[in-house]
Amino acid sequence: MRRLAPVVALGAAALVAVAGCGAQSTGSLGNVKLAAADAVQQSAQKAEEVTSYSADVVLDASGGEKESGKIQGSMLYQSKPQLATDIRLDTITFGGQNVPGGARAILTGDTVYVKSELINRFAGTTKPWTKVSLSELDAKGQSEIRKFMDQAQQFDLAGTVKLLTASKDVKAVGIETVGGVDTTHYSGTFPVAEAAQLIDPAKREKLQEQLSQAKNVKFDLWADAQNLPRKVTLSGAEKEATFNLTALFKGFNEPVEITAPPADQVGDMPEHRGGN
Template sequence: MRRLAPALALGAAALVAVTGCGAQGTSSLGNIKLAAAEAVQQSAQRAGEVTSYSADLVLDATGGDRGASKVQGRLLYQSKPALATDITLDTITFGGQNVPGGARAVLVGDTVYVKSEMLSKFAGVTKPWAKVTLSELAAGDQARVKDFMAQAQQFDLAGTVKMLTASKDVKAVGTETVDGVETTHYSGTFPVAEAAQAMDPAKREQLQKQLSRVKDVKFDLWSDAGSLPRKVTLSGSEQGATFNLAAFFKGFNEPVQIAAPPAEQVGELPKGTGGN
């Protein structure tokens, strides 16, 4: 789990930092021409209405203390009637070493379910899934699993768009089709320190931790005629470490199926799993 947990955390950190735009330039959204800053404000308003969606992502990172890394996967998210997420990471590579079989984590209610070959191999889990409650994470020493789930709970489009309004140089650069949907393409940068201040306190600390080595993040946003983000890329570099993220969003406000695995397939997550 020592290799699995940081992999999950990085995958979730990548997902947290998605969507946005913010400051000058003009573009057409439907039949209305909006300045880029106005467009992102409208995006934030529309994103606040989204209660469910799915996303595909690819994260590549180089440098740093882990060497070259890659995380590729997908997620389902819903905020109503209760918060639930289902994250599948098909590819997890750190320093040229793969996490066999990838990993999957499901949050339903106050319980986290994790599935990975690494749990069976190194943590002695005898069933396909292991579970732990959020309260147990808060009181226990599964530090990295706790960090992962804290990040998983931040998958909210409205908060992310609000964060990216910290950009002072965003501009519209044209129109493009993403997955068959016509979009407006925006490009810009945002300072991490200022973006963190736009977040609520519970999420601010996590963001600062995730991007502690990066001062400024470059982003590209492809927003549809309804001001919803269809594609986002993020990139940054600091002290020899770089990252590039591509995320595709779809299924806004459509029903999603997120359920706990069958009880007979679930065991307890051993105490101390994913510690420091």
């Protein structure tokens, strides 16, 4: 499991870098025809306006019989009136072994609530949920939760689509239906170093670190008539390990309900456990 972790992180970070643009191939949706580069540029602009959405994600990683794994789950996201996310990982498998009960994390404001049988066993907590302030994660030595939340906060639609503009070889493939919605399918690759320069400097180093060994990072993007991404697939490699990730986005700007768990089910995270 420990050796597979970088591959899983690679796939999670890859969700940020979902696609790219740059070539002059054209795609059409209805009567609208746009150069692939222009279409993805418009997607980046539209994504800036999105304040809430939901996503379904599947990540398959391989690195030998004992180092293969799968993560499958979903998330809710909102940026207003305050940043909040609800991430459910229903399936977590490493080396043929399942993580019992999966995992769930809710971020509201600056507080993280985590529900995980493994974390409960490791930390010695008795409540179903444990909580910790984001500002206290490092102080309390909760490195694994810090890594998890760092990756979770990369599920930012606007930041993701901004990375797409770094691609040099995007092309339109055709018109396809995703979740009952007509979309234009784009395909290409993106250079990690150049894409990293387009995002928040606070996230840049982490992205470069997680994707520094990635080879042949390929993407497919399905964008709807409003140029919003409806589906993304990514594939890449780190040395002898590979990952394949699929993300389905929906519910743009629709109301989402993200609430903290009941107080009587929440315990505090013990200090100085799971250190660096």
